[in-house]
Amino acid sequence: MQYRAYIYILVVSYIIDDSACKVPFTYFYSGDVPMTSFDTLSTSTSQDNAVGHFLYAMMSAFPLFFIPVLISFWLNLIQKNIQPNSLLASHLRWQRLSIIGLCPFFIAGYLLSPVWLSVSLYLIGITWFSYRIFKGWVSLNEGLMV
Template sequence: MTLITSTSNLTVEKLQEDTSLGHFLYGLLAAFPLLLLPSLFSLLINMLQREAGMGDVLKSHLGWQRRSMFGLLAVLLLGYSLTVTWASMTLYLLGTVWFTARLFKGWLSLLEGRSI
């Protein structure tokens, strides 16, 4: 009987993990086409929360967000360094599509309560 009780307590704790920070940061990241500032603010909050004690699901999503943001910044800097306009615009477009796909995939996984 105690085995069933401890298993159901573990399931309840996993379901009750607070993921509101993850949703807030995904919301800030989603504002990147308008301005880059909300996304940079999200990255700053993400980096400050790196050492905070949190569940496995939220920790995996914060790592996913960091890698996505650093990848987007790398693509934007590479596009900025190119002198050919069509090449830099193509790189900006591809980077934006890639980042948007990662944003949707991560946020949907967080809504389902899965690690990424």
């Protein structure tokens, strides 16, 4: 029971303090030779990029009447606990600018009366948007900022 209490204290102190936690192995080792050295638990500062992958997937489903894109934009805007200069923050900014940048193409395509001009603006906008999704998603997989 003593090791459970120690692990609980360790976990609580790890959550409260971001610095590296030192764990004495004497609590976990019950052999003949006592080990008094300390080992440092790794505190990874890397963020979970699953949110970015999910939002890119939602954006890539744009042929479904752009409803997934709007949901992706809303989910992107409500992300508050992202560090400003992190990899995920740069991709969230890239996604927001991609969605906002698509709007002028669609507004201009809707307002222009010649059909051939409207269709060409829609195609240019969709091609540009697809390029941004592809480039961003590949960069996120490789761990690069955009």
